[in-house]
Amino acid sequence: MTNASTQLPRGRILVVDDQRNMRATTALLLRAEGYTVSEAATGDEALRLLASGPVDLLLTDLKMEPMDGLTLLKRGLEVAPRLQVIMMTAFGSIESAVEAMRLGAYDYVTKPFKEGELRYRVERALERAKLQAAVDTFASEFNQRHGLSALVGRSPAMRELTTRLLRVAQSDATVLIQGESGTGKELVARALHAHSRRSSRPFVPVNCAAISETLLESELFGHAKGAFTGAVKARTGLFEEADGGTLFIDEVTETSPTFQSKLLRTLQDGEVRRVGESTALRVDVRIAAATNRDIELEVREKRFRQDLYYRLNVVMLRVPPLRERLEDVPALAEHFLERANARSPRPKRLSASAVEHLMTYGFPGNVRELENLVEQAAALAEGDELLPEDFPLRPQGRVAPPPGLPAQEERAPGAPTGLSLAEAVEEAERRAIAQSLERHGVDLARVADELGVSSTTLWRKMKRLNLRPPPDVVRD
Template identity: 85%
Template sequence: MTDATTPISKGRILVVDDQRNMRATTALLLKGFGYTVSEAGTGEEALAVLAKGQVDLLLTDLKMEPMDGLTLLKRGLEVSPRLQAILMTAFGSIENAVEAMRLGACDYITKPFKDSELRYRVERALEHSKLQMAVSNFATEFYQNHNLSALVGRSQAMRDLTTRLMRVAQSDATVLIQGESGTGKELVARALHTHSRRNGRPFVPVNCAAISETLLESELFGHAKGAFTGAVKTRRGLFEEADGGTLFIDEVTETSPTFQSKLLRTLQDGEVRRVGESTAMRVDARIAAATNRDIELEVREKRFRQDLYYRLNVVMLRVPPLRERLEDVPALAEHFLQRSNARSPRPRRLSATAVEHLMTYNFPGNVRELENLVEQAAALAEADELLPEDFPLRPQSRVLPAAASGLPPTDARAGSPESSGPTLAEVVEEAERRAIVQSLERHGVDLARVADELGVSSTTLWRKMKRLNLRPPVGAPRE
């Protein structure tokens, strides 16, 4: 609780007024309230102060020359988008207030004003600023865990996945997520939920492979008291828990035909009947299902119901295995290492040779295997810099097949038992070439956007294009 002698809120305020006496009086008053105050007599002086990033609240007069308060507000928000602003005016009118609010001001005050009114409006503006910051920090943390930022990668395969995900997220369409174990199917499901209109409601995951068939029905649909031995009280199922939100059914192909039939009925009717009860209840949960198997093969082999497959496969999202996007390995490895460093008293760093070493590997365990390798290396390495020897790789997966890189084998390599695939340099070069060409196709002559998308400077982009013998599009600016 705030002590009565302590100001309710403190902050850094910039007072702007071309009338020196008014400016000085207002600044003195605010200092008496416990704020840090700076002054400016013109709009240009104010912008110079704002550019230093040391202002929480802009308190500016409306009628000034040559730059008026509305113009200063507009330009000030360009410099500092989160800036709170209050306009002072002796010409108070609805029109001025509406225009100020439209441009981004949080309040306005009419001169002459009482000391108590100024204090109240300033405190309210700064409290609003603190609230915005808290919400922003919370949102950043949440999005880092569950949003597209968790889907690390600049490869074309990942861009295709995220583009398709964003298109379907705003609908209520059922989504089937297919991918090998360890590719991050649950992360995709969480990102889908986060970007949907249901993101204020629960995201409820269930792994069908981790629950016995006898318990799975009760887990999903709930049960009545006395429905079976051990059912000592009525229990809500996960369908009910996910009402209004998203239910993620992982490894759905691990279920039995009997359970699949009950799941199909629930999806068709939108109703859940608890085990041991005769009445059904309506539920509104979006379904995202996932499998690491070839579900079409499961259907052909009669191990998975065809009608349930069609019910689930309204939109398919395929999560690519890591071997199909090896260009993402450096970013993923750095991402996992930074996360490990945040929990460790001894931060580590990746060496370039370690990254090259990792990119020679096929990662049969996909992204989860890479994460485990990085965490193991960070825990056991003797030096602060992680070296290739800190990443023990399975020998049978060390050589990258030519098909995985898209490079045809050459005659020179074909005759060598030691070179059944492309070299590391060729893998990296082909990945760079493919990424640059695809980005050029999207952005044409705008090489600045190409460089930004690829995460390199314009100079580096030019150097790589020359090395790879890639000609810039006609009309593109020269280096």
């Protein structure tokens, strides 16, 4: 019969309780499960043990003298920020449990507890410790390999994304990445590929909005010689180029229903047929698709095939906009400045006031906009220290609409808009484009660049939102 200790993940646990019998009994139970267990009778002794060597899990009583469990929790996390903590309390008070969780505890257990309950909670806490260690390793390795530390942040939103990404990376599941323009969807796809079993094979990106509808099929599936006018020789498609690796299909919602039907068939069969050929070729490709639209709305509005949506949305990864993780702004700004300094003979540094200034901004252009702001400031600032005035931020108040658009109503902050989520997103999109058109007039290339979309996507959005370009703009 296999010993229990070989079946369970090993971990280093520190049990703290001023009642000797309770402490010894708990430690004995955990040692029987194969864990390495240390004991401490006081908070001060526990802190010395935490400082002297690695501990994965702190299991501490709440009511102790002279240092109680909540104080030990706070000081213990200062010594070991990745430490998992389970609070033991004989009182079962929801107030103490909530306070412990607010201060950083992973879980709590009420004394007297059943052995099975303690085992379960300890296993969960140690699994979380392993996962957090994997996330930290991922951040370090991925940045060293690709120089893309912008992907990983300290915020809960980015840690949640990274945790989910690591879980799905080792499988071959198709992944749908959803996020606003400029959030780093391609970086997420590259990270997914880098940590998959396919990492030694090609990563092949394609932007559906940047290629005309007539050429997209040939680009992805390839074509035979003479298949159409201009096909002077046979061409291998991107599906074939990505064989054994990952194909990243960006802005997949910008495609037509006809193309969506052909893509669906390829995903279902695992075969591609070059344009002009009748023979199908087997391909082994993992698909990561991305969109900056509300894809469920696109399905409801019959602009995107429902069956293709379900085929792509096996696992959803949502990339949070920068305004939802402003705590990542300082690290991101430092990263972009370090990169700018590497190309400059005169290095700059960020002032604390500049960082505070940046953190008051909503970043409609997301990480891409922050990168642009930092590079611009590094290039134009006169002094060696970047100050708030070196970062001109776009106004975020009301937008004066062009003729034909209703003015935005004045509302108190937090007041209901009366719009559904989809309507609110569409209204924000309409006003962002209108504002950019006012600033740049006939220069639609600058409008597209400012909004972080291709010129093709800009025209499609303007058509859908019934926005007309200035009268002297003629589309080529």
